[in-house]
Amino acid sequence: MLTLYTYPFSRSLRTVWTAEEIGLDYRCVHVDIRRGEGRTLRHLVRHPGGKVPVLEEKDGSFLFESGAICRYLVDVYGQGTLKPVSAMNQGLVDQWVCFALGELEQPLSLQAKHTRVLPEDKRVPEILGVALWEFQAAVETLLHRFDPTSQQWLVGDQFSLADIMISHTLMLADKRGYVLPAELLHYLSRCLSRPAYVRAVQRERDARAEAEAEAEADDRR
Known part of the structure; x- marks a missing residue:
């Protein structure tokens, strides 16, 4: 097992x-x-x-x-399951997985490191403003290619690994006090209500x- x-x-x-x-x-x-x-x-x-x-x-x-x-x-x-049939849609899933890890999550990791993870003498408080700016920029990029009001899921009509990675990162942001647009909160609720x-x-x-x-x-x- x-x-x-x-x-x-x-x-x-x-x-x-x-x-x-x-x-x-x-x-x-x-x-x-x-x-x-x-x-x-x-x-x-x-x-x-x-x-x-x-x-x-x-x-x-x-x-x-x-x-x-x-x-x-x-x-x-x-x-x-979680895997699109077409090569292009699989490419889009990979795109959003990479985006979640490299763009959307990175500012959250930076914020966590410089507030509680790193030893105090290694923390740089001034970097927190940069982290917030980077996260907001990533959210704007996401919304340029994804309209949660008309699209149920990120890629096609099938829930995929892209949705797991993006929604989990949005959940972390929400728990840490980042303000998310209402449409992303509705999308997040859809994802987190899955059995x-x-x-x-x-x-x-x-x-x-x-x-x-x-x-x-x-x-x-």
């Missing part, structure tokens, strides 16, 4: 959501990044940077980076609860 190593509402949620959309049989294992579990030798074998998500294949090989994991799951196990997303959130919560219960049991021994 495949295993996804995750932390709730991080980028790992994209991989669990993808797994749920394609009906994958898998294990979801919580890695408590905030308590240092990512830096344990056991996890560093999975990801040399100590991060999540990580996919462990049935043969014991590992794959990290959320975009790579999602694309792998769709290509190998999706059986056409597979609801199941994915619960899978990560269940994995966390299971890990915490095991840790408490170990402490009592």
Whole structure:
């Protein structure tokens, strides 16, 4: 069975959501990044940077980076789910996946690093204004090619990996206080109301609860 190593509402949620959309049989294992579990030798074998998500294949090989994991799951196990038929539409899906990772998400990562992730002496508060400007520019680019009021999904009439990557990034922005246009909020609501997303959130919560219960049991021994 495949295993996804995750932390709730991080980028790992994209991989669990993808797994749920394609009906994958898998294990979801919580890695408590905030308590240092990512830096344990056991996890560093999975990801040399100590991060999540990580996919462990049935043969014991590992794959990290959320975009790579999602694309792998769709290509190998999706059986056409989340994957357009035409080459052009697949190219458009890849376009939006790359855009999500390289343009829309990058300012959010910058903001997170310089407010809470990096050591205080490495943070540059002045860069936060640049991050906001870059995010707003990325949103404008998105809306130039996507009209959420007339298009249900990003590519054609089929929900795809593009929607997972873009909507998850918009969700992160919304949670961090970025102001999103009303039409994108409606699109985000459509995406997050999908049963597979609801199941994915619960899978990560269940994995966390299971890990915490095991840790408490170990402490009592």
